[in-house]
Amino acid sequence: MTDEELAARYVAARDPADFRQLVDRNAPAVLRLVSSVLGPFRDTDAEEVAQDVFVRVHARLEQFRGEAKFATWLYRVAYTTAINRTKTSRLRLPHVAADALLDLAANDDPRDELLASERLALIGAAVETLPDLYRAVIYLHYWQEAGVDEMASLLNAPPNTIKSYLFRARQRLARTLTEKGITS
Amino acid sequence: MKLDALLQSLASLPRPTLSPFFSARTTALAHARPRVTRSRAMAVYWTLLLLAGGPMLLTSWQRVAGVAVIALLLRVIVVLTPASARSR
Numbered sequence: 710m711t712d713e714e715l716a717a718r719y720v721a722a723r724d725p726a727d728f729r730q731l732v733d734r735n736a737p738a739v740l741r742l743v744s745s746v747l748g749p750f751r752d753t754d755a756e757e758v759a760q761d762v763f764v765r766v767h768a769r770l771e772q773f774r775g776e777a778k779f780a781t782w783l784y785r786v787a788y789t790t791a792i793n794r795t796k797t798s799r800l801r802l803p804h805v806a807a808d809a810l811l812d813l814a815a816n817d818d819p820r821d822e823l824l825a826s827e828r829l830a831l832i833g834a835a836v837e838t839l840p841d842l843y844r845a846v847i848y849l850h851y852w853q854e855a856g857v858d859e860m861a862s863l864l865n866a867p868p869n870t871i872k873s874y875l876f877r878a879r880q881r882l883a884r885t886l887t888e889k890g891i892t893s
Numbered sequence: 894m895k896l897d898a899l900l901q902s903l904a905s906l907p908r909p910t911l912s913p914f915f916s917a918r919t920t921a922l923a924h925a926r927p928r929v930t931r932s933r934a935m936a937v938y939w940t941l942l943l944l945a946g947g948p949m950l951l952t953s954w955q956r957v958a959g960v961a962v963i964a965l966l967l968r969v970i971v972v973l974t975p976a977s978a979r980s981r
Contacts, residue, residue, distance in 0.1 A: 729920040736911055736919075744909045752909040759911070760919045767923035825902065832899040851903040883896050892896050 712779035720770055732763050735780065739763070739787045741855065742863045745848040746791035746841065749833070758794050762787045784863050792841055835885045843878035850875060939970050 710718075712731060719727035739762055744755040766786055773782055836847055842864075849855040849863065857875075861868045886892040912918075943966040950959030 725920050725924055728923065729916050732916040732919050736915055740909060740911055749903075749906045752907075755909045756912060756915065760915070760922065763919045764923045825905070828899050828902040829906070832903060835899075836903075847900070848903070851900045852906055853908060854904055879896065879900075882900075886896060886899070892899070 713775045716770060716773055716779050717775060720773075728767060731779075735783055736763070738780070738863065739783065741849070741853050742784055742787050742845075743791040745845045745853055745855075746788065747795060748836075748844070748848060749852060754794065758791050759787070762790050765790065780862065781865050784865060788845075788864065795841065831886070831891055832882075835882050835889075835891075838885055839878055839881055843874060843881065846871065846874045847878050847882070936970050939966055942966060943970070 712734060715727055715731055718724075719731065736759060740755060740759045743758045743762065744751065747755050747758065762783070766783055769786075773779065836844055839847065845864070846860065849860050855863070857868045857871050860871045864871065866874075883892060943963060947959060947963045947966070950956075950962055952959075
């Protein structure tokens with residue numbers, strides 16, 4: 710049974726098992742998308758937002774008429790909800806905690822450890838300067854290791870558009886890092 | 894330092910995972926919340942508007958307009974009242 714059929718059956722019969730199945734099927738993808746918008750070290754936030762996404766979708770499920778794919782509709786809600794969360798949470802916290810990046814790079818060789826932590830701190834800070842969509846694309850591709858097709862599905866854009874976002878995001882990052890004298 | 898090397902290092906960051914009872918908890922939470930929360934407040938708003946504006950219009954020279962407005966507001970209230978609240 711497709712997600713669309715399952716959603717229609719849930720709206721008709723209101724069997725919680727059907728909704729739970731929709732959550733089971735789609736939660737991993739929603740978490741990947743949401744955490745790419747929020748950034749690393751936001752595990753608790755990411756799960757909270759993912760939960761909020763499904764609660765919102767549940768509240769509006771009757772409005773879903775099956776014209777678009779259920780996943781497309783769900784990912785759009787997920788992206789918007791996560792963007793809204795970044796806008797409120799950035800007032801309180803830095804997006805990527807530099808200390809967390811430094812702690813993470815634990816390595817046997819102190820020189821490697823220093824280099825790895827430095828890399829992560831630099832790229833983390835540079836990614837922070839990107840617009841929301843470019844930041845999500847960079848995190849999806851390089852952190853979550855999502856392919857272009859998966860990104861296209863999550864962000865509801867054609868693969869060529871995703872490639873262009875990726876290209877432009879990399880260009881911006883290169884410019885930022887070159888200006889700071891980090892990359893040549 | 895090369896941009897690619899910097900970007901590749903992001904893959905070493907931990908990725909969030911869902912807690913074991915995520916689906917069960919989310920399903921329970923979704924069912925616990927009313928389906929349309931904002932509509933209830935809107936229904937109250939439209940009802941008050943109906944009570945205040947309806948008689949005023951009916952007593953004015955625009956009696957037909959008053960009846961039409963009352964009918965329209967009643968329809969708005971029915972549409973905006975949450976489905977879950979109506980079925981209970």
